[in-house]
Amino acid sequence: MEKSIKKYWPVFVAPTLVAFTIGFIWPFIWGIYLSFTKFQTLKKITWVGLDNYLRVFQDSTFVHAFVFTALFTIVSTLTINVLAFLIATLLTRGIKGTNVFRTIFFMPNLIGGIVLGYIWQSLLNGLLYKFGMPLLALSTTEGFWGLVILMGWQQIGYMMIIYIAGLQNVSPDLIEAAQIDGATRWQVLKHVKIPMVMPSITICMFLTLTNSFKLFDQNLSLTGGDPAKSTQMLALNIYETYYMRSGQQWKGIGQAKAVVFFLIVVIISMVQLRTTKKREVQA
Numbered sequence: 001m002e003k004s005i006k007k008y009w010p011v012f013v014a015p016t017l018v019a020f021t022i023g024f025i026w027p028f029i030w031g032i033y034l035s036f037t038k039f040q041t042l043k044k045i046t047w048v049g050l051d052n053y054l055r056v057f058q059d060s061t062f063v064h065a066f067v068f069t070a071l072f073t074i075v076s077t078l079t080i081n082v083l084a085f086l087i088a089t090l091l092t093r094g095i096k097g098t099n100v101f102r103t104i105f106f107m108p109n110l111i112g113g114i115v116l117g118y119i120w121q122s123l124l125n126g127l128l129y130k131f132g133m134p135l136l137a138l139s140t141t142e143g144f145w146g147l148v149i150l151m152g153w154q155q156i157g158y159m160m161i162i163y164i165a166g167l168q169n170v171s172p173d174l175i176e177a178a179q180i181d182g183a184t185r186w187q188v189l190k191h192v193k194i195p196m197v198m199p200s201i202t203i204c205m206f207l208t209l210t211n212s213f214k215l216f217d218q219n220l221s222l223t224g225g226d227p228a229k230s231t232q233m234l235a236l237n238i239y240e241t242y243y244m245r246s247g248q249q250w251k252g253i254g255q256a257k258a259v260v261f262f263l264i265v266v267i268i269s270m271v272q273l274r275t276t277k278k279r280e281v282q283a
Contacts, residue, residue, distance in 0.1 A: 035255035052249075052256035061229055062257060065237040066264075072144065072233065073212040076151045080208045081201070084156045088163035089189070102164070105157035113154070117221025120150045136223050136231075143223040143231035150218050155211065159204045166200030167193060195279070202276040209272055213265050234261050 035052055039045040056062055087105060091098050108116070124146045125135045133139075136146045170193055178188050194201075216235035219225070225232030225240070232240070238261060242254030 031255055032259055034252060035259045036252075037255075038249050038252045040251065048252065052252045053260070055253050056256050056260055059241075059253070059257075061232065062234075062237055062241075064230070065232050065234045068144070068231065069213060069215075069233045072147060072151075072215075073209060076148050076155075076212045077205065077208045079148060080152050080155050080159055081204055083152065084159035084204065085163050085197075085201075087156065088160045088167055089193075091160070092164055092167045102157075102161070105160055107157065108154045109158040111154070113217035114221045116150060116154055117218045120146065120153070121222050124149070137226035140227065140230040143226070146222055147215070147219065147231070147233075150222055151212060151215065154218075155208060159208065162200050162204050163197065166197040170196045198276065198280040202273065202280065205272055205276055206269060210265060210269055213268065234264075 034045070036047060036049060037045045038048045038052075091101055121136060124142075128135055128142060134142055136143045174192050174196070175188055178192050183191070214235055215233055216239065219231070219233045219236045220239075223231040225236055229237075229240075234257075238254055238257045241257055242251055245254075
């Protein structure tokens with residue numbers, strides 16, 4: 001039976017492989033090629049070599065978007081993971097109504113980013129107006145923290161579920177042994193729970209880091225990059241370059257920005273995975 005299954009494995013793999021090739025691999029390769037060209041349509045393509053990539057780093061809006069995105073990613077990644085871990089710790093102590101709280105915290109993750117952006121735009125602008133502060137679209141600082149709040153509200157519940165799964169897998173015997181040795185709650189958390197939950201931390205750090213760097217729909221709906229593109233993140237900057245600027249040269253530059261963006265996310269993600277995996281405790 002096993003031999004016959006192995007014999008026909010190409011039949012089962014082929015549909016998915018074909019779909020993946022058509023939907024991802026080929027467009028990805030074609031996109032890299034277009035990043036070295038100038039084009040208006042796919043029938044009018046002119047090879048320009050590295051010119052597009054040189055112009056990417058000469059574009060002050062892209063450089064600013066990178067700095068803004070990097071700062072946002074650092075703040076949101078730390079905020080989301082710290083709060084998600086704290087909530088997960090509280091909800092694994094057997095308090096009454098745990099399942100209800102888990103559901104409530106997870107629900108924002110089910111709402112689309114565009115919808116969340118417009119909802120929070122109304123809420124935050126209303127609060128800022130009430131306290132006499134600049135609206136999201138009128139202040140870089142308010143726009144930045146508005147994005148951090150929105151991202152946290154949406155993602156904390158999802159990361160909380162992953163942390164809860166990790167905490168529930170920590171052996172009670174290890175905790176009991178530490179308590180018998182006189183360890184305080186903080187020492188148990190620091191020296192037992194956190195090391196044992198490092199696989200969950202690796203996953204959550206990876207998800208929040210990549211989600212923050214790739215943020216687009218919330219950025220578009222919450223601030224739209226205003227004021228004067230000062231809250232524009234990388235994904236929105238690429239979209240604006242490709243679709244909103246006239247002239248065939250901008251599409252090639254937009255493609256080059258997308259390739260640079262892809263490389264940045266891959267490199268940062270690999271560094272993060274390598275760093276956190278080194279700290280995982282082997283069972």
